[in-house]
Amino acid sequence: MRNLSKVVSLLFITIFTLGIAKNPVQEIGNLQVIGTQLSDQHGKAVRLIGTSFGWSNFHPRFYNAKAVKWLKKDWNVNVVRASMGIEPENAYLQNPNTNKKLIEKVIDGAIKEGIYVIIDWHAHVIHTKEAKDFFAEMAIKYGKHPNIIYEIYNEPVKDSWEQVKSYSEEIIAEIRKNDDDNLILVGCPEWDQRIDWVQQNPIKNAKNIMYTVHFYAGTHGQWLRDRTDAALKAGIPVFISESAGMEASGDGKIDDAEWQRYIDWMNEKKLSWITWSISDKKESCSMLLPSAESTGNWKISDLNESGIKTRDYLRKYDYRGHFDQNFIWKGRFEKSSENSGKLIGPASSVEFQFQGNSVEFNVKNVPYQGYYNYISVEIDGKYVGRFKVDNNDFKKFTFDASDLSRKVHSIRIYKATEAAMGEVFFDGKGVSTIAFQNEPKKKIEFIGDSITCGFGNDETDKKCGEGQWFDQHNAYLAYGPVLSRKLDSEFLLSSVSGFGMYRNWNTEKWEENILPDVYNNLYLRPSGTAKFENIFQPDLVSICLGTNDLSSGDGKKERLPFNKHKFIGNYIEFVQNIYRKYPNTKIVLLNSPMVAGEQNKLLIECLLEVKKFFSNNTKHSPIEIFEFQEMKPEGCGYHPSSKDDQKMADELFPFFSKLLN
Incomplete structure (x- = not known):
C-alpha cells in the first residue's frame, strides 16, 4: 500500500500533468x-x-x-x-x-x-x-x-x-x-x-x-x-x-x-x-x-x-493513456461492471480509495450448496478483521478509517472463504471513490488444496469443531497472500480443499473431479462455469499438491494404494497446461508441510521425476523444487494455523525473492 505522501504526490502529478496537457x-x-x-x-x-x-x-x-x-x-x-x-x-x-x-x-x-x-x-x-x-x-x-x-x-x-x-x-x-x-x-x-x-x-x-x-x-x-x-x-x-x-x-x-x-x-x-x-x-x-x-x-x-x-x-484515461481505476479487482472474479461483481476464488479481492473518516459498501452472499461466506478487510494496508456474509440480500458494511491523519484512504475487501462456498457479490454503485492507478508488480499464482486456501487457520469467531467446516477459513492469512505482501507482489489463488493431482482426500478419480479438471473453470467447479482466462500472466506459478493424493482418507472408506505413476503423469500434463496458459512463467513445485517421513520422501521423488521430464525444455526456465521443513500444524483439523502460515511464508521468502528477481 502507498503511504499518504506518495498518494498526495501522485494526485498532484496527475492534476499537474492533466493541466499542462492541453496539447498532448x-x-x-x-x-x-x-x-x-x-x-x-x-x-x-x-x-x-x-x-x-x-x-x-x-x-x-x-x-x-x-x-x-x-x-x-x-x-x-x-x-x-x-x-x-x-x-x-x-x-x-x-x-x-x-x-x-x-x-x-x-x-x-x-x-x-x-x-x-x-x-x-x-x-x-x-x-x-x-x-x-x-x-x-x-x-x-x-x-x-x-x-x-x-x-x-x-x-x-x-x-x-x-x-x-x-x-x-x-x-x-x-x-x-x-x-x-x-x-x-x-x-x-x-x-x-x-x-x-x-x-x-x-x-x-x-x-x-x-x-x-x-x-x-x-x-x-x-x-x-x-x-x-x-x-x-x-x-x-x-x-x-x-x-x-x-x-x-x-x-x-x-x-x-x-x-x-x-x-x-x-x-x-x-x-x-x-x-x-x-x-x-x-x-x-x-x-x-x-x-x-x-x-x-x-x-x-x-x-x-x-x-x-x-x-x-x-474518460478514465489521462493524456498519455494511463488508466485511472476507481476499483481494482484481483484473483478469480467476474465483474458485472467496473464497480460491481463476484469475488469467486479464495483471497480474490476488490480495492478502492476514498476520502473521509469512514466508508460504506454493500455485499451479498451468492450461495453454492447452501453455504455462506466470509470477507476479510484491509484498510490503509492494515488488517481489520474477518466478517460473515450470511444472507442473499445486500448487507451494508461500515468501516472507520484507522489513520485519521490521512486525507485519502484505501480499502481492500478479500473473499476469506473458497469457491466451494459460492460467491460474494460486491456492489460499489454509489460509493464515493477516488480514481487511482494500479501499480505494476510481480505476479504469483498459488495452486493448491486446503493448505493454500487457508483452511482452519482462523478461530477468532468459532473454535475448531464449532459451526461449519469452513468457519475457520481465512485465505487472507494463508501462506500465499502473506508471502505476497512480504514480497510486495500481486497474487492469485487457484486452490480447492480436499483436491489432489490425480485423486482427492477421500475419493478416487472416477468418483469426483480433481484439481486439474476444474482449474480451467473460473469458478473451480466442473461444469457450467465461465472459462478461467489467462489475463493475469504470473511471473511465477507455485504448485503445492500431493497431500490429498497421499492421504489415507477418513480411515473408514476403502482407499487404494498411492499410484506414483498416475500422480507423476497427471502432474506432467498439468504443468504442460500451465505452460500453454502462461508461456513466460517460471514454475516451482512445493512439497507439503503436512506430509512427513517416508511419505515426504515419496512426494519429493515424484516431484523430481516431474522436473526431470522437463529438463530438456529450452523454451522455459528450469522447474524448481522447494521443500518445507517438517511441521506439526497447530490449526484446525491438522492444518496450519495463521502462525504456521506465517512460518511457511518466511521459509519461502528468500527462495521466491530470488526466483522473481
Whole structure:
C-alpha cells in the first residue's frame, strides 16, 4: 500500500500533468515503436485511446473540427480516426475530392487540438495505385506533423497475408519518400483477425510500423486475445484500431462482460485502442442518435448505449493513456461492471480509495450448496478483521478509517472463504471513490488444496469443531497472500480443499473431479462455469499438491494404494497446461508441510521425476523444487494455523525473492 505522501504526490502529478496537457502531441511528441510498445519521443511507454469517425461517405456531417474539439474536451480522447470510405457508393473511388476534403477537416482539427489522428484507408479490397497516390499526397501535405498516423488498409477480407504484405510494402515505401518517421498501421487478413499469419512472416526493413487487430466483443472472444498474445510474445507490435462491444455486424446486443474483459486485457498489455464509431445509423455500434448535433456538444440523451459506455471508458484515461481505476479487482472474479461483481476464488479481492473518516459498501452472499461466506478487510494496508456474509440480500458494511491523519484512504475487501462456498457479490454503485492507478508488480499464482486456501487457520469467531467446516477459513492469512505482501507482489489463488493431482482426500478419480479438471473453470467447479482466462500472466506459478493424493482418507472408506505413476503423469500434463496458459512463467513445485517421513520422501521423488521430464525444455526456465521443513500444524483439523502460515511464508521468502528477481 502507498503511504499518504506518495498518494498526495501522485494526485498532484496527475492534476499537474492533466493541466499542462492541453496539447498532448506537444508533450508526447513523435511516436516510436520500441519492441512491441508504442512510445513517446523519449522512449517512454504511451497509449493512444480514442474513437473513430464512421465511414466518411455515409456520415459526412460529423467530419468537422468542432466535433474533434468536443471529443477531446468531453470524451477525453488523445487520438481520433478519420475513416475514409473507399469502395461503397459516394466513397473515395467515386468522389475522391469530396472524401479527401471531409477527412482533412478532421486532420486539421486534430492538429489544431494537439491530438493524434489516424488517416484510415477504409477499404476491404486492395487498390494499390489509388492508395499510393493518396498516401503520397497525405505524406507531402501532413508528414511534417507528429500528429499523423497512416492506416494503410482497414480490413482485408479475402486477401492472403502475402498479398497484403506486398501491397503494404509498396505503400510504406511511398509514404517514406516524404515522411521518414510517423507511425504506419498495417492491416491483416480476415477482418484484421489473422495476426498469427503476420507473426509467421512479418514485414522486414520497415521502421515505426504496427499491425492492427480489430475486435467486436459480441463475436470475438478469448481465442482472439490468445492469438494476439502469441503475436506480442513473438515481438509483433499490435494496435487495436477498431473495437466495440456488440457483434461483428456492428449490431445486436452489447456483451458487457466480454467487452470488459477486452478493456482489462488491453490495459494489462498496454495496447492502444480505438472504438467504433461516431455516426448516427440505427445500429448498436453507431454511438450517436439522430438528435446529436453535427458539431459536438452532445448530451447524454444524444448517445445510445454504446456511446454512453464508450464515453465512460475513455474518460478514465489521462493524456498519455494511463488508466485511472476507481476499483481494482484481483484473483478469480467476474465483474458485472467496473464497480460491481463476484469475488469467486479464495483471497480474490476488490480495492478502492476514498476520502473521509469512514466508508460504506454493500455485499451479498451468492450461495453454492447452501453455504455462506466470509470477507476479510484491509484498510490503509492494515488488517481489520474477518466478517460473515450470511444472507442473499445486500448487507451494508461500515468501516472507520484507522489513520485519521490521512486525507485519502484505501480499502481492500478479500473473499476469506473458497469457491466451494459460492460467491460474494460486491456492489460499489454509489460509493464515493477516488480514481487511482494500479501499480505494476510481480505476479504469483498459488495452486493448491486446503493448505493454500487457508483452511482452519482462523478461530477468532468459532473454535475448531464449532459451526461449519469452513468457519475457520481465512485465505487472507494463508501462506500465499502473506508471502505476497512480504514480497510486495500481486497474487492469485487457484486452490480447492480436499483436491489432489490425480485423486482427492477421500475419493478416487472416477468418483469426483480433481484439481486439474476444474482449474480451467473460473469458478473451480466442473461444469457450467465461465472459462478461467489467462489475463493475469504470473511471473511465477507455485504448485503445492500431493497431500490429498497421499492421504489415507477418513480411515473408514476403502482407499487404494498411492499410484506414483498416475500422480507423476497427471502432474506432467498439468504443468504442460500451465505452460500453454502462461508461456513466460517460471514454475516451482512445493512439497507439503503436512506430509512427513517416508511419505515426504515419496512426494519429493515424484516431484523430481516431474522436473526431470522437463529438463530438456529450452523454451522455459528450469522447474524448481522447494521443500518445507517438517511441521506439526497447530490449526484446525491438522492444518496450519495463521502462525504456521506465517512460518511457511518466511521459509519461502528468500527462495521466491530470488526466483522473481
